[in-house]
Amino acid sequence: MADELSWRDLEVGNIVLEAGNASFRRTGDWRSERPIMDKEKCNKCGLCWLYCPDAAMKLLDDGYYEPELFYCKGCGICARVCPREAITMIEEEEK
Amino acid sequence: MSKRVALEASFATAEAARMADVDVVAAYPITPQTHVPERLAEMVANGELKAAYIPVESEHSAMSACLGAAAVGARTFTATAGQGLELMHEVVYVASSMRYPVVMAICNRALSAPLSVWCDHSDAMAVRDTGWIQVFCQNNQEAFDMTLWAFRVGEDPKVLFPVMIHFDGFTLSHVTEPMILPEQSEVDTFLPKFQYPFALNPDKPMTHGAFGLPEIYSETKIAQEVAFRKSKDVAIQGFKEFGDIFGRYYHLVESYRTEDAKTLLLTMGSFTETAKIVIDRKRDNGEMVGLVSLRLWRPFPFEEFRQAVKNAETLIVFDRCISSGGPGGPVSSEVRAALYDEKEKPRVVSFIGGLGGRDMSLSDFEYVIERGNEIAEKGSEELFETVGVRGKVTGIRG
Ligand code: SF4
Ligand code: SF4
Numbered sequence: 001m002a003d004e005l006s007w008r009d010l011e012v013g014n015i016v017l018e019a020g021n022a023s024f025r026r027t028g029d030w031r032s033e034r035p036i037m038d039k040e041k042c043n044k045c046g047l048c049w050l051y052c053p054d055a056a057m058k059l060l061d062d063g064y065y066e067p068e069l070f071y072c073k074g075c076g077i078c079a080r081v082c083p084r085e086a087i088t089m090i091e092e093e094e095k
Numbered sequence: 096m097s098k099r100v101a102l103e104a105s106f107a108t109a110e111a112a113r114m115a116d117v118d119v120v121a122a123y124p125i126t127p128q129t130h131v132p133e134r135l136a137e138m139v140a141n142g143e144l145k146a147a148y149i150p151v152e153s154e155h156s157a158m159s160a161c162l163g164a165a166a167v168g169a170r171t172f173t174a175t176a177g178q179g180l181e182l183m184h185e186v187v188y189v190a191s192s193m194r195y196p197v198v199m200a201i202c203n204r205a206l207s208a209p210l211s212v213w214c215d216h217s218d219a220m221a222v223r224d225t226g227w228i229q230v231f232c233q234n235n236q237e238a239f240d241m242t243l244w245a246f247r248v249g250e251d252p253k254v255l256f257p258v259m260i261h262f263d264g265f266t267l268s269h270v271t272e273p274m275i276l277p278e279q280s281e282v283d284t285f286l287p288k289f290q291y292p293f294a295l296n297p298d299k300p301m302t303h304g305a306f307g308l309p310e311i312y313s314e315t316k317i318a319q320e321v322a323f324r325k326s327k328d329v330a331i332q333g334f335k336e337f338g339d340i341f342g343r344y345y346h347l348v349e350s351y352r353t354e355d356a357k358t359l360l361l362t363m364g365s366f367t368e369t370a371k372i373v374i375d376r377k378r379d380n381g382e383m384v385g386l387v388s389l390r391l392w393r394p395f396p397f398e399e400f401r402q403a404v405k406n407a408e409t410l411i412v413f414d415r416c417i418s419s420g421g422p423g424g425p426v427s428s429e430v431r432a433a434l435y436d437e438k439e440k441p442r443v444v445s446f447i448g449g450l451g452g453r454d455m456s457l458s459d460f461e462y463v464i465e466r467g468n469e470i471a472e473k474g475s476e477e478l479f480e481t482v483g484v485r486g487k488v489t490g491i492r493g
Contacts, residue, residue, distance in 0.1 A: 007314035013194035019300035
């Protein structure tokens with residue numbers, strides 16, 4: 001997206017006039033590990049959702065949580081804060 | 096009717112900010128700039144200026160507060176000097192890159208160490224490349240005039256860059272001179288209300304200051320640079336409009352008795368007026384000398400400068416700053432670079448003096464011109480020569 005813009009296309013001072021367009025940015029491609037959720041252990045406390053620095057943890061209709069891999073950077077904070085050890089980080093190459 | 100008053104440059108610039116009806120002043124006091132925020136704070140306290148005066152804890156915060164104010168479309172003013180400008184340095188770049196037309200007066204001061212509160216141009220030269228439009232003043236009237244002009248030019252929708260007004264610490268900041276204050280109605284005619292096209296507003300959300308990944312940073316900087324160089328046209332237009340209303344016409348490069356001059360002296364700031372007296376004396380003696388002074392320092396007025404010096408054989412550049420380990424004073428190295436590709440060009444001779452408040456007398460400038468002509472003819476072993484330094488200076492080699 002950004003790499004198609006010429007210098008003439010930019011707004012003055014690189015101001016972004018479209019509010020919230022950071023959501024188009026795939027930050028998930030930095031990830032080397034991903035969180036795997038274990039519903040068996042989860043008590044729906046929401047700490048993973050609260051602590052995720054990228055707001056990548058999504059609340060599902062059934063009250064459980066799931067990382068949005070388009071944004072998740074694989075930092076592992078969710079796994080660290082989960083009081084039930086319901087989240088495991090695995091290498092991206094692993095299945 | 097305009098009126099004749101006696102003001103020091105600090106009060107003159109504060110008065111101009113008042114007449115420009117600034118919305119926000121955020122400043123931290125530092126010698127020799129102290130009178131500027133002091134006077135503005137007084138005006139706000141007395142109700143003579145309806146503005147928010149933000150007393151901050153440092154210059155870094157002063158400029159940061161100015162950015163916030165400018166981001167919502169407030170007409171914003173600040174002032175600093177020497178070390179204060181250094182402490183602010185990081186945010187000085189942000190102002191120009193985010194295109195906030197903050198106006199800042201600088202009461203030029205030498206940089207530590209040794210600690211000095213007195214004037215030279217080291218502080219100005221340290222912010223040379225920060226992307227601010229920069230002008231130098233020769234007297235207190237100009238400090239007033241340039242402040243009004245700075246708002247006019249910086250806030251122009253074609254420009255949107257911050258502007259620095261340099262005037263010499265103490266020599267101008269603290270010396271009372273006669274000057275003319277215009278009518279408020281004249282100022283209002285010259286200076287329309289600031290209409291920042293990208294003012295932050297919750298009803299129209301947008302992002303200022305997003306970070307720049309490698310795929311966008313170069314494009315952003317080039318867009319900024321092209322726009323910055325173009326601001327010169329508005330600078331010229333601003334001087335024209337200013338002259339039409341107030342009767343004082345300024346130029347990007349000021350020339351004084353340069354007609355048929357074989358030797359030109361180039362000075363910046365208040366020393367220019369001292370040097371003019373020497374030029375007068377020499378002209379009375381039949382010597383073909385003249386003087387040029389760069390009013391606009393950034394963006395550098397290449398065309399106008401080349402035009403101003405093209406017929407001279409020798410150009411003696413007097414700097415009030417050392418570019419440590421470099422080719423000479425910062426002004427002389429820029430001037431040399433500006434002339435390098437010209438077929439016909441004067442020989443440039445570089446002098447440094449007036450550091451840390453050292454005065455330059457008429458006889459000092461006489462010496463600079465005479466010795467400068469001698470160097471142009473016979474050369475010098477040194478890359479630049481100094482004025483008024485005790486002991487013969489040697490060892491300024493490449
Ligand atoms: S790994 Fe980090 S970024 Fe991904 S969901 Fe967990 S906390 Fe959020
Ligand atoms: S922190 Fe652990 S237990 Fe709490 S909702 Fe997230 S996964 Fe479930």
